[in-house]
Amino acid sequence: xxxxxxxxxxxxxxxxLLMPPLLELEEAMARIMAGEPFQRELADLLTHFVGRxxxxxxxxxxxxxxxxxxxxxxxxxxxxxAHKINNTVGQALLAKHMxxxxxxxxxxxxxxxxxxxxxxxxxxLECIVYMGAxxxxxxxxxxxxxxxxxxxxRPVDSGSRTLKDAINAAMRHWIAEQGTTHYCLGSAVGPxxxxxxVRELQAVIGREALxxxxxxxxxxxxxxVACVGGGSNAIGMFHAFVPHAQVALIGxxxxxxxxxxxxxxxxxxxxxxxxxxxxxxxxxxxxxGQILASHSLAPGLDYxxxxxxxxxxxxxxxxxxxxxxxxxxxxxxxxxxxTEGILPALESSHALAYALKLTGTLPQTANxxxxxxxxxxKDLEIVRQELLKREG
Amino acid sequence: MSTSYLTEKITxxxxxxxxxxxPYLPAGYPTKEAFWxxxxxxxxxxxxxxxxxxxxxxxxxxxxxxxxxxxxxLEQNVNLAxxxxxxxxxxxxxxxxxxLMGYMNPFLQYGMDKLARDAARAGVNGLIIADLPLEExxxxxxxxxxxxxxxxxxxxxxxxxxxxxxxxxxxTGFVYFVxxxxxxxxxxxxxxxxxxxxxxxxxxxxxxxxxxxxxHAPSQLQGVESVVDGVVMGSALIRHIDSTGSVxxxxxxxxxxx
Ligand SMILES: Cc1ncc(COP(=O)(O)O)c(C=O)c1O
Numbered sequence: 001x002x003x004x005x006x007x008x009x010x011x012x013x014x015x016x017l018l019m020p021p022l023l024e025l026e027e028a029m030a031r032i033m034a035g036e037p038f039q040r041e042l043a044d045l046l047t048h049f050v051g052r053x054x055x056x057x058x059x060x061x062x063x064x065x066x067x068x069x070x071x072x073x074x075x076x077x078x079x080x081x082a083h084k085i086n087n088t089v090g091q092a093l094l095a096k097h098m099x100x101x102x103x104x105x106x107x108x109x110x111x112x113x114x115x116x117x118x119x120x121x122x123x124x125l126e127c128i129v130y131m132g133a134x135x136x137x138x139x140x141x142x143x144x145x146x147x148x149x150x151x152x153x154r155p156v157d158s159g160s161r162t163l164k165d166a167i168n169a170a171m172r173h174w175i176a177e178q179g180t181t182h183y184c185l186g187s188a189v190g191p192x193x194x195x196x197x198v199r200e201l202q203a204v205i206g207r208e209a210l211x212x213x214x215x216x217x218x219x220x221x222x223x224x225v226a227c228v229g230g231g232s233n234a235i236g237m238f239h240a241f242v243p244h245a246q247v248a249l250i251g252x253x254x255x256x257x258x259x260x261x262x263x264x265x266x267x268x269x270x271x272x273x274x275x276x277x278x279x280x281x282x283x284x285x286x287x288x289g290q291i292l293a294s295h296s297l298a299p300g301l302d303y304x305x306x307x308x309x310x311x312x313x314x315x316x317x318x319x320x321x322x323x324x325x326x327x328x329x330x331x332x333x334x335x336x337x338x339t340e341g342i343l344p345a346l347e348s349s350h351a352l353a354y355a356l357k358l359t360g361t362l363p364q365t366a367n368x369x370x371x372x373x374x375x376x377x378k379d380l381e382i383v384r385q386e387l388l389k390r391e392g
Numbered sequence: 393m394s395t396s397y398l399t400e401k402i403t404x405x406x407x408x409x410x411x412x413x414x415p416y417l418p419a420g421y422p423t424k425e426a427f428w429x430x431x432x433x434x435x436x437x438x439x440x441x442x443x444x445x446x447x448x449x450x451x452x453x454x455x456x457x458x459x460x461x462x463x464x465x466l467e468q469n470v471n472l473a474x475x476x477x478x479x480x481x482x483x484x485x486x487x488x489x490x491x492l493m494g495y496m497n498p499f500l501q502y503g504m505d506k507l508a509r510d511a512a513r514a515g516v517n518g519l520i521i522a523d524l525p526l527e528e529x530x531x532x533x534x535x536x537x538x539x540x541x542x543x544x545x546x547x548x549x550x551x552x553x554x555x556x557x558x559x560x561x562x563x564t565g566f567v568y569f570v571x572x573x574x575x576x577x578x579x580x581x582x583x584x585x586x587x588x589x590x591x592x593x594x595x596x597x598x599x600x601x602x603x604x605x606x607x608h609a610p611s612q613l614q615g616v617e618s619v620v621d622g623v624v625m626g627s628a629l630i631r632h633i634d635s636t637g638s639v640x641x642x643x644x645x646x647x648x649x650x
Binding site: 003011012013014015016017018019020158159164165168171172175176178274275276277278283285287288289290291 | 448449450451452453455456459463466471472473495496497498499500501502522523524525526527528545546547548550551552555570573574575
């Protein structure tokens with residue numbers, strides 16, 4: 001396989017000025033991150049700071065209603081309330097070992113921004129977070145959290161004013177400040193080695209889930225499900241299960257309001273191959289190669305690209321990618337809250353909504369494990385407004 | 393291999409005792425009509441090579457002025473097919489060398505093979521792809537070279553001697569040296585290390601060396617005159633057009649003062 005590629009996807013389509021820091025990062029992964037001292041330090045932080053292992057929770061109430069066993073990998077219980085912290089603690093630690101003094105990041109839902117600001121505070125690094133102006137409004141609560149953690153939030157007013165534009169701004173910043181700065185990318189996207197780096201740091205989710213489910217029921221699950229924005233929680237969840245062919249891997253994308261041709265975020269389901277943010281992957285784009293604005297109720301899924309490894313798993317037929325609408329995700333959010341006492345992030349609600357659709361289609365003995373990528377506290381304002389809208 | 397038309401253009405300018413002048417303008421800026429008038433005016437004013445920007449929705453290597461201009465072009469539905477068609481029609485009356493400068497995805501969607509053919513047919517002499525580093529460039533370069541179109545490499549202050557040498561082995565036309573660690577956009581002062589970096593690059597590349605990003609006045613070249621063969625002006629030209637409505641005397645200081 002070509003260097004930095006997953007089959008036909010991936011690679012490194014970045015300006016020449018970014019090649020030196022990308023090569024430096026690749027070298028640091030091999031020299032520092034692969035080493036035993038780094039791994040020990042990281043494991044210690046994951047246990048005592050992040051709160052790993054996170055629980056694997058059997059939804060007894062919902063399982064009765066659905067007619068099969070439903071399990072949640074509780075990334076919402078990790079420090080800061082989402083899986084994003086696994087990645088940022090790892091990258092911040094690596095950056096520190098590389099002698100960098102500052103992290104720059106982009107954020108959509110704000111979860112990655114909060115997680116980066118948290119890791120930066122912990123490790124004594126400066127932190128600058130770019131965020132689409134639209135998302136600054138949608139996720140005001142997380143903006144406040146980042147600022148309290150000592151980060152500088154820079155609203156991005158160009159383009160669609162969401163995640164993709166925040167990534168453009170963060171990359172520009174990195175080009176200019178590469179000597180002192182590490183770009184702490186928030187998902188399994190971007191030029192090589194980022195998709196690999198983020199996957200390695202998120203793979204802890206699936207490793208734990210695999211051990212936990214086997215310890216509990218003695219067999220592998222039938223399906224493993226995760227929502228896909230850039231694809232980091234999903235690839236982290238899938239990675240340990242990929243070699244187990246009998247386990248179906250399902251990635252759930254956002255279909256927005258579901259109307260055909262509307263702007264949505266279902267990149268793998270409806271996109272075409274192209275290059276964005278340094279990587280060859282599936283994209284929402286015009287036939288002329290202009291990137292389309294995406295849309296989802298869940299800000300963390302609002303991205304017109306996807307990690308290249310997912311495009312590869314899809315091409316191989318090893319993973320399947322399906323879509324869920326805003327309405328279905330909102331219904332799933334409400335249902336989990338009422339039946340199990342858990343408020344899921346709107347992103348994670350997409351994965352859950354897929355599982356709810358399986359009612360009556362699986363045998364009683366089937367087991368489905370969902371990555372509950374984050375908690376819903378950040379989404380309360382969006383949910384409140386949506387409910388008001390629906391009540392008319 | 394025959395000498396590249398772009399190399400020839402620069403060599404001619406140098407023979408006249410001046411640096412090659414290479415204005416950059418996004419295709420369709422500020423309007424589709426006005427754009428071609430500006431190209432004709434730049435050509436008449438003595439531009440040696442004209443860089444036509446191919447607009448892209450997500451231009452990560454560009455600053456705010458070029459990004460805004462590119463988005464303005466996209467709003468008028470400018471695309472590669474239109475650029476190449478118009479260029480094909482108008483090329484016989486344009487003296488300057490023509491380079492298309494853009495990002496990978498629009499080129500990729502057009503089809504690299506078809507692009508190489510149609511670009512050559514339209515009289516394009518070279519391509520600059522801002523997000524195509526050395527490692528990914530072999531395939532596109534071969535396709536373009538088969539049709540006599542140069543793939544111009546971008547290098548910068550952080551390019552190691554090893555990378556410069558690797559580029560030098562492949563490059564034809566000229567090499568584009570990015571003057572700053574950052575995006576396009578006018579800067580008052582150029583970085584201090586520039587002189588040493590340019591001198592090093594000049595020794596490594598057998599083809600002419602053009603300097604771009606941040607240029608607005610010939611006085612900025614003080615100290616690097618002897619190693620720079622050409623200059624590229626983008627944001628400064630866009631601003632000039634914004635404030636005066638025409639190309640006017642924009643190139644004069646670059647051509648006359650030298
Ligand atoms: C809670 C939560 N889940 C999922 C995502 C989607 O990202 P990814 O696909 O990289 O896991 C986000 C992104 O912000 C998020 O905050």
